[in-house]
Amino acid sequence: MNLHADVCIVGGGPAGSLLGHLLAKNGVSTVIIERSAGVNRQFRGEHINAETEAILKEHQLFKKIEELGLLKMKKVEYFAGKKIVNSISPGDHEDHVGIHVPQAHLLSAIIQESEANKNFQLLFNTTVKELIQDENGFYSGVKAIQNGEEIHISSKVTIGADGRYSTVRKLANIPTIEMTHGYDVLWAKIPAPAGWQPTTRMVLVNGHQLALFTQTGGFIQIGWNIPEGSFPTLRKGSLQPYLEPLIDSFPELKAGVSENLRSWNDFVCLKVQSSRSETWVKDGLILIGDAAHTMTPTGAIGINCGMKDAHVLAPILTKAIIENDISAVQLKTFEMSRKNEIKTQQLMQLKQETSFAEKFA
Numbered sequence: 127m128n129l130h131a132d133v134c135i136v137g138g139g140p141a142g143s144l145l146g147h148l149l150a151k152n153g154v155s156t157v158i159i160e161r162s163a164g165v166n167r168q169f170r171g172e173h174i175n176a177e178t179e180a181i182l183k184e185h186q187l188f189k190k191i192e193e194l195g196l197l198k199m200k201k202v203e204y205f206a207g208k209k210i211v212n213s214i215s216p217g218d219h220e221d222h223v224g225i226h227v228p229q230a231h232l233l234s235a236i237i238q239e240s241e242a243n244k245n246f247q248l249l250f251n252t253t254v255k256e257l258i259q260d261e262n263g264f265y266s267g268v269k270a271i272q273n274g275e276e277i278h279i280s281s282k283v284t285i286g287a288d289g290r291y292s293t294v295r296k297l298a299n300i301p302t303i304e305m306t307h308g309y310d311v312l313w314a315k316i317p318a319p320a321g322w323q324p325t326t327r328m329v330l331v332n333g334h335q336l337a338l339f340t341q342t343g344g345f346i347q348i349g350w351n352i353p354e355g356s357f358p359t360l361r362k363g364s365l366q367p368y369l370e371p372l373i374d375s376f377p378e379l380k381a382g383v384s385e386n387l388r389s390w391n392d393f394v395c396l397k398v399q400s401s402r403s404e405t406w407v408k409d410g411l412i413l414i415g416d417a418a419h420t421m422t423p424t425g426a427i428g429i430n431c432g433m434k435d436a437h438v439l440a441p442i443l444t445k446a447i448i449e450n451d452i453s454a455v456q457l458k459t460f461e462m463s464r465k466n467e468i469k470t471q472q473l474m475q476l477k478q479e480t481s482f483a484e485k486f487a
């Protein structure tokens with residue numbers, strides 16, 4: 127099967143889907159390929175900030191997402207044991223301090239708002255295998271596998287929106303600088319008890335961070351910071367050193383913890399690192415989101431950075447295609463408009479990680 131489009135986006139996550147939606151609205155024919163079978167896959171980064179909320183409202187997407195379901199956080203609280211030592215509440219004329227948005231709802235809203243547009247096409251169960259280049263070295267599409275069948279997608283521009291382990295980045299031979307942070311994160315999810323308020327709770331435990339994020343659907347996502355690379359060793363020991371401080375601080379979680387966190391198999395370990403690609407663009411090719419710059423879980427800004435990439439890139443790329451100039455020199459406008467902000471945010475994450483204990487003073 128052969129397809130043709132102005133833009134081929136590899137990766138149908140929040141950044142890739144939003145970019146596809148915005149390009150299609152601008153009259154740019156776009157094909158998104160996504161390796162998973164649908165939107166109901168497992169995610170952890172699901173909190174959006176005020177800037178992303180504003181972007182979604184600007185593009186008339188927020189109301190649709192709200193109809194599918196989201197949860198507004200009423201405050202952020204810092205605990206030392208059972209005692210609240212610091213609290214962040216909404217500012218004037220605001221009713222929340224961040225929003226939990228299930229990515230399935232976010233993606234469903236974007237797809238539903240896009241599928242009637244003849245310029246928008248989304249292919250699930252499709253995995254990129256090779257990047258195509260023309261005689262001048264410009265990237266001009268991809269070869270992919272969909273349900274066992276090879277397909278060719280010809281495009282003027284190829285977008286790598288395929289995450290921290292980006293295949294597009296690897297195939298384009300774009301080096302990336304990786305930075306470790308000295309810790310990994312254990313994630314788990316339990317049902318929220320009756321009366322649990324929609325807040326984000328941070329706890330200092332033996333010098334390490336424990337975070338609780340309230341989610342839609344009546345759940346709490348819990349993250350334990352652990353020393354980098356320590357999980358294989360931890361798995362050989364008892365869960366109790368990690369469960370007891372949680373229950374001590376929040377006794378109301380005892381039943382949910384006991385019923386749902388019975389073995390290490392109930393946890394997922396996220397290797398924490400940040401990264402920046404050496405360049406985000408080549409002739410006819412662009413990286414966005416985690417493919418260009420991986421963020422750590424600190425501040426829950428990863429999804430927000432990726433969606434802002436899409437928001438900033440859409441008009442730049444539309445102009446480049448209209449003017450028929452998709453050279454790296456032209457596309458570099460996008461990279462330069464975002465790179466300094468990303469670097470600043472990564473430095474802020476590092477500062478927040480090293481000064482975390484100060485919030486409990």
